[in-house]
Amino acid sequence: MLTDEEVFKGCLKNDRKAQATFYQRYKSRFFGVCWRYANTREDAEDIFQEALVKAFRHIKEVRDAKDVSAWVRRIIVNTAISHYKKQVTFEDISDLSDEELLGVDEGEDILTQLNNKELMEILSTVLAELPNGARMVFNMYVMEGYTHPEIAAQLKIAEGTSKSQLFFAKKYIQEKLKKKFFSTVASVK
Structure with missing residues (x-):
């Protein structure tokens, strides 16, 4: 089993095995974050997929393997927010004190x-x-x-x-x- 460090280094080299491990490892850690923002499981899958594509595209910005988890979480949250920002309506709840x-x-x-x-x-x-x-x-x-x-x-x-x-x-x-x-x-x- 690859360590987080090995997965990170493999992803930097576009190694497919490392990328597959990265995807599975972070899906098990963060899919729940996507699900909290999503209307359906399919939406959560789309959010996660989009976030991981962004992560693979920009992984060279991460300086150290120990920072990857927090970095991926931030990408997932921002992707979820962006996903719904255009379609979210805020109902008038009433004037509250x-x-x-x-x-x-x-x-x-x-x-x-x-x-x-x-x-x-x-x-x-x-x-x-x-x-x-x-x-x-x-x-x-x-x-x-x-x-x-x-x-x-x-x-x-x-x-x-x-x-x-x-x-x-x-x-x-x-x-x-x-x-x-x-x-x-x-x-x-």
């Missing part, structure tokens, strides 16, 4: 009662149900660590729109978690 936009406190204790696997299963299902705009902002803010000003600049929307989309996504996810939690508790009794 600043207090409402600061966070969601109600129901936080539900999260502490779910294990990570349960939470990720629910979250992946719920994220797929979110409107595209809310899903995009949630992914960028919560999963990727972007700030609202950065999201607004990337998506060419107002900062308030980013905040309201995140608020909507959190409320939606919270409601789904409550339903799941209470149906689980009811089935146990």
Whole structure:
């Protein structure tokens, strides 16, 4: 089995075996990132494929094999954002007060009662149900660590729109978690 260093060096030389290993290795690591942004599995496959083509094209920009993983992740996230930037619409969620936009406190204790696997299963299902705009902002803010000003600049929307989309996504996810939690508790009794 090739090490990450050997795969990286092989890709620099356009070695097909190294490129195939690179593709499989990073698909297992990062396909979930594509899936979080995508509407369908096919869209996720397209995003991943497009991102890896970009990675192969620009791999000479990477100075060290240890930097490749973070570099590939950044390419995947940027490709996913670009993929949906043109088609995402941000629904008017309503005028929300600043207090409402600061966070969601109600129901936080539900999260502490779910294990990570349960939470990720629910979250992946719920994220797929979110409107595209809310899903995009949630992914960028919560999963990727972007700030609202950065999201607004990337998506060419107002900062308030980013905040309201995140608020909507959190409320939606919270409601789904409550339903799941209470149906689980009811089935146990």
